[in-house]
Amino acid sequence: QPYRIAVLVGSLRKESHNRRLALALEKLAGERARFDYLRIDDIPLYNQDHDSDFPAQGTRLKNAIRQADAVLFVTAEYNRSIPGVLKNAIDTASRPYGDGAFDGKPAAVIGTSPGAAGTAMAQQHLRNVLVFVNLSVMAQPEAFLQYRDGLIEADGSVTNDGTRRFLQAYVDRFLDWVGTHAPR
Ligand code: FNR
Numbered sequence: 001q002p003y004r005i006a007v008l009v010g011s012l013r014k015e016s017h018n019r020r021l022a023l024a025l026e027k028l029a030g031e032r033a034r035f036d037y038l039r040i041d042d043i044p045l046y047n048q049d050h051d052s053d054f055p056a057q058g059t060r061l062k063n064a065i066r067q068a069d070a071v072l073f074v075t076a077e078y079n080r081s082i083p084g085v086l087k088n089a090i091d092t093a094s095r096p097y098g099d100g101a102f103d104g105k106p107a108a109v110i111g112t113s114p115g116a117a118g119t120a121m122a123q124q125h126l127r128n129v130l131v132f133v134n135l136s137v138m139a140q141p142e143a144f145l146q147y148r149d150g151l152i153e154a155d156g157s158v159t160n161d162g163t164r165r166f167l168q169a170y171v172d173r174f175l176d177w178v179g180t181h182a183p184r
Helices: 017-032 048-052 056-067 084-093 120-132 161-181
Strands: 003-010 033-037 070-075 106-113 144-146
Touching: 003 017, 003 056, 003 084, 003 161, 017 033, 017 070, 017 106, 017 161, 056 084, 070 120, 070 161, 084 120, 106 120, 106 161
Parallel strands: 003 033, 003 070, 070 106, 106 144
Antiparallel strands: none
16 A cells, blocks of 8 residues: 655645655655645635634645645745745644644655755754644655756656655655554
């Protein structure tokens, strides 16, 4: 049985490099995993009043996370931090208090941007949040990928050999992590 990986991409843009990165990882995982790209663009802006009248989109998100063996965060960096749309999804799925969807699942973080630091600051901020919602976040390897035009094709093919090997090693380690932290 392939692992079911819930994927949260921290960018809504059609041509998102991070979405391509997620597709690349899916391709490199091959038969070992099934990636489920969770929709986050329609999650209402989190409002604590919703905790007693939870939005259907939030319930959908939580159910999809609960059904997964692990969660993979592939994030852009906005102003040296987590894109608001991703933080909104995490806040929603973490509520109501005591009924968060993330509790105890394995997870990993990766991201790409054209800047030299390749989303390092956003990823570090994200790790802070993910540890609090009690995800078991893989510590190593880290992956800060500087995006260059053409690095990943629309179907997720990685055009640079070194980058492909690096991402293969990352996904192999992630699936090992899932195997040891979400035994079925
Ligand atoms: C950015 N970008 C950016 N890049 C980066 O490396 N560090 C940063 O702090 C920021 N800040 C930032 C803020 C805002 C509001 C935008 C719109 C963009 C550039 C960003 O990395 C670039 O737009 C990527 O293409 C975004 O990722 P996707 O959408 O391609 O996945």
